[in-house]
Amino acid sequence: MSLKFEIQPATNATSETERTAKLANPGFGRVFTDHMAVVRYSQAQGGWHGARVEARSNFQLDPAGAVLHYAQEIFEGLKAYKRDDGGVNLFRPDANARRFKSSAERMAMAPLPEDVFIEAVEQLVRIDRSWIPGGEGSLYLRPFMIANEIFLGVKPSAEYIFAVIASPVGSYFKGGPAPVSIWVSENYTRAAVGGTGAVKCGGNYAASLRAQAEAIERGCDQVVFLDAVERRYVEELGGMNIFFVFDDGSLVTPPLGTILPGITRDSIIALAKDAGTVVREEPYAIDQWRKDAASGRLKEAFACGTAAVISPIGKVCSASGDFLISGGAAGPVAMGLRKQLVDIQYGRTNDPHDWIRKVF
Ligand code: PLP
Numbered sequence: 543m544s545l546k547f548e549i550q551p552a553t554n555a556t557s558e559t560e561r562t563a564k565l566a567n568p569g570f571g572r573v574f575t576d577h578m579a580v581v582r583y584s585q586a587q588g589g590w591h592g593a594r595v596e597a598r599s600n601f602q603l604d605p606a607g608a609v610l611h612y613a614q615e616i617f618e619g620l621k622a623y624k625r626d627d628g629g630v631n632l633f634r635p636d637a638n639a640r641r642f643k644s645s646a647e648r649m650a651m652a653p654l655p656e657d658v659f660i661e662a663v664e665q666l667v668r669i670d671r672s673w674i675p676g677g678e679g680s681l682y683l684r685p686f687m688i689a690n691e692i693f694l695g696v697k698p699s700a701e702y703i704f705a706v707i708a709s710p711v712g713s714y715f716k717g718g719p720a721p722v723s724i725w726v727s728e729n730y731t732r733a734a735v736g737g738t739g740a741v742k743c744g745g746n747y748a749a750s751l752r753a754q755a756e757a758i759e760r761g762c763d764q765v766v767f768l769d770a771v772e773r774r775y776v777e778e779l780g781g782m783n784i785f786f787v788f789d790d791g792s793l794v795t796p797p798l799g800t801i802l803p804g805i806t807r808d809s810i811i812a813l814a815k816d817a818g819t820v821v822r823e824e825p826y827a828i829d830q831w832r833k834d835a836a837s838g839r840l841k842e843a844f845a846c847g848t849a850a851v852i853s854p855i856g857k858v859c860s861a862s863g864d865f866l867i868s869g870g871a872a873g874p875v876a877m878g879l880r881k882q883l884v885d886i887q888y889g890r891t892n893d894p895h896d897w898i899r900k901v902f
């Protein structure tokens with residue numbers, strides 16, 4: 543299916559002086575560009591229609607709109623990177639489009655055709671190109687979909703709004719790629735078999751906030767969740783997947799099922815395998831993690847995701863005590879994979895898996 547986007551540039555676009563000031567130190571997710579892409583869905587009107595790129599503005603939502611009551615909402619996260627030659631790269635937008643579709647299916651929402659997802663993202667990057675920071679910054683793109691039928695009965699909505707907004711970003715963590723500390727949540731779990739852990743719905747994040755707040759109260763950067771059945775096996779962080787690096791050079795990462803199938807996770811597995819590294823997707827228990835960190839069998843651990851890229855984990859804190867990994871320092875495997883991945887994203891090296899989609 544293809545939809546033609548109507549392009550209506552903003553009449554009150556940010557001045558260059560103001561934009562330059564905003565781009566100087568954007569942080570994460572607080573600065574936004576001038577435009578948004580919007581596509582609407584209505585069963586009554588025969589499906590997806592009204593594709594537009596227009597000035598970023600408020601939505602008009604009826605107080606009985608379904609998303610406000612039953613949280614039928616999904617989202618994605620991907621980035622546009624400025625190359626040294628001035629061109630712009632997207633990293634694996636097809637994978638985000640696919641995951642968005644599977645999120646929609648799980649949440650009983652109208653699946654958005656993958657080409658419409660990619661076209662919306664590209665159109666927004668084109669019109670807001672001047673908002674892409676240079677250096678190590680990037681333009682974080684946030685596609686999302688909300689249920690918009692005006693009805694209080696509990697059922698899949700017959701109307702949706704799909705939109706993409708964009709936010710110039712620096713590093714997700716204040717310390718950049720410096721090692722982060724994580725808090726093991728023993729009171730709260732994130733996902734159970736048959737639940738929504740494997741899809742990117744807003745509700746998963748709402749349910750993680752109390753655990754994340756606990757992490758902050760304990761002086762940690764992020765929460766790590768354990769499995770909901772045995773409360774033993776490491777699953778993932780609030781917004782990132784996790785990898786472990788062993789003294790024989792192998793990598794372990796928790797298997798898919800109840801975790802989000804991260805695109806960064808998948809890319810790291812591919813890059814590591816290209817280099818001949820053994821990668822095992824298997825459960826890893828928190829008590830084993832503690833033992834392996836103490837014995838030296840575990841060399842490194844790192845978190846990964848679009849927002850955070852690859853962040854070494856320096857310290858693990860829990861109710862039963864804290865422990866350090868690689869003495870709390872960033873390890874060479876995490877930093878090497880980070881450089882390799884970032885170099886591909888910014889087009890500084892070749893792209894053996896055809897992950898880059900050039901917008902310009
Ligand atoms: N796990 C969770 C819960 C996330 O929110 C994210 C971020 O998107 C990830 C993992 C990493 O996914 P990706 O690498 O596709 O960004």
Ligand code: COI
Binds near residue numbers: 782850
């Ligand atoms: C991402 O990495 O894209 C995420 O969604 C993580 C977080 C900002 C929710």
